Amino acid sequence: MRVIRDATLADGRRRDVRVGDDGRIDAVGEQLTGDEAIDADGNLLLPGAVDVHVHFRQPGYDHKETWATGSRSAAAGGVTTVVDQPNTSPPTVTGDAFDEKAEYASESVVDWGINGGVTADWGPESLFDRPLFALGEVFLADSTGDMGIEAELFADACEKAADEDVVVTVHAEDADLFDEAAKSRDDADAWSAYRTAEAEKVAVERAVSVGGDAGATVHIAHTSTPEGVDAANAGGATCEVTPHHLFLSRDDLDELGTFGRMNPPLRSEKRRKALFERLADGRVDMVATDHAPHTRAExxxxxxxxxxxxxxxxxxxxxxxxAARNGKLTYERVRDVTAANPANVFGLAQKGRIEEGRDADLVLVDPEESRAIRGADLHSNCEWTPFEGKRGVFPEWTMIRGTVVWDGEEFAAHGGENVRR
Incomplete structure (x- = not known):
């Protein structure tokens, strides 16, 4: 057994954490003993982040990202569990497609889950025969343009998901409310003008209504507006927000250009601030990245x-x-939106908290070690970031089920596991 000594937890307590040989937390206390000691020196120890929304691009788009490169990038950022979305090639809408993606996921150094998708020709029976994480990126318009579905099929999918006790993760934008007049423009802000805030709000309201009627548990992906968050809250759904919608706005598009195009798009600075307020005060359930890399040439x-x-x-x-270092969030809030809440919403009893019996997925950071974010320093295959020049506090090390997989310089050989194991 190894003991992590003198760590500061998110709530400010100084504790030792003992990790058992089975990769789980054996004890949290004071003056614990063990065979090996790791001195935290009072630094902040957090549960590993659970990112329920990534696109690691395999199969079909290996030039953008792979499970190997994407998972190393995750580990270097303190993410110990990822959930991949279905819009790969082939899309993950059948049991066979699930199996193919799971083969690629075996290259992951972090733990993982796979979301199934819903299209006009999906195979629900064979898909639900697999250890599915959730249904994901379903409803109306979405980032691929070919995974959107009509309301009737969405209702059918929600009914099936309710029967199988599977969460439905919804990409909520109503394409009927996009502003066609914006297509006459060619500036970087045109995309934000085109995919309106109203399109998100209306789609969230419809998704929670239809999903509720079907008895499904609905989770709203990458909510980009305060109105969308409020609609999710009012309808009894959970919601996630992305870092780009929290830290970037339409004011940044002159600099970002087309590198700032995403779905849903960046919103006004006023809406960004209101979204961040909802994150800070508890109305947002979790942060998920919608990590969706493309090459610079693309x-x-x-x-x-x-x-x-x-x-x-x-x-x-x-x-x-x-943000927490600068007093805009508490460390407890960071812990909750990155780890505890996603683990709770998606039923990951072994993840998300530093407690006896949980997986020893741990991240040690020095809160005062802030540095500029540079795309050249990151590990994603695409080698760029929309946050170039912004500051971040990066992990000193990242541990997954008792194994340090990233020590700040190198990655250890490690096999991630399906969290629905």
């Missing part, structure tokens, strides 16, 4: 031709810790 196109999506799995926790 993003270097017109606003109407560039693909949507930005990388973020390595910088999410560091950005939130920087």
């Amino acid at each position: 993003k270097d196109a017109s606003i109407w031709d560039a693909p949507s999506g930005v990388p973020g799995v390595e910088t999410s926790l560091p950005l939130l810790l920087e």
Whole structure:
């Protein structure tokens, strides 16, 4: 057994944490003994982040990202569990497609889950035969343009998910409310003008209504507006927000250009601030990155031709810790939105907290060690970041089930596991 000595937990307590040979937390207390000691020196010890929304691109788009590169990027950012979305090639809408993706996921150094998708020709029976994490990125318009579905099929999927006790993760934008007049523009802000805030609010309201009627548990993905968060709260759904919607706005688009195009798009600075307020006061359940890398060459196109999506799995926790360092969030809130809440919402009893019996997924950080974020320093295959120049607090080390997989310089050989194991 090893003991992590003199760690500061998110609530301010100084404690030792003992990790058993089975990779689980054996005890949390004072003056614990063990075979090996790791001195935390009073630094902050957090449960590993659970990112329930990533696109690691395999199968089909290996040039953008792979499970190997994406998972290393996650580990270097303090993320110990990821959930991959279904819009790969082939899309994860059948049991066979699930199995193919799971083979790629065996290259992951972090633990993982796989969301199934819903299309007009999905295979619900074979899909639910697999250890599915959730249904994900379903409803109306979404980031791929070919995974959106009509309301009737959405209702059918919700009924099936309710029967199987599987959460439905919804990409909520109503394409009927997009502003077609914005298509006459070619500036970087045109995409935000096109995919309106109203389109999100209305789709959230419809998703929670239809899902509720079907008896499904609904989770709203990448909520980008305060109105969307409020609609999710009012409808009894949970919601996530992304780092790019928390830390970037339409004011940044002159600098970002098409590298700032994503779905949902960046919103006004006023809405960004209101979204952050909802994160701080508890109305937002969790932060998930929607890590969606593309190459520089792909993003270097017109606003109407560039693909949507930005990388973020390595910088999410560091950005939130920087916000906490500056007094904009508490460390307890960072812990809850990155680990405890996603584990609770998605039924990961073994993840999300530093408690006896939980997986020893742990991240040690020095809260005062802030540095500028540089794309060249990150580990994603795409080698760029929309947060270039912003500051973050990065892990000193990241541990998964008792194994240090990232020591600040190198990655250990480690096999991630399906969290629905």
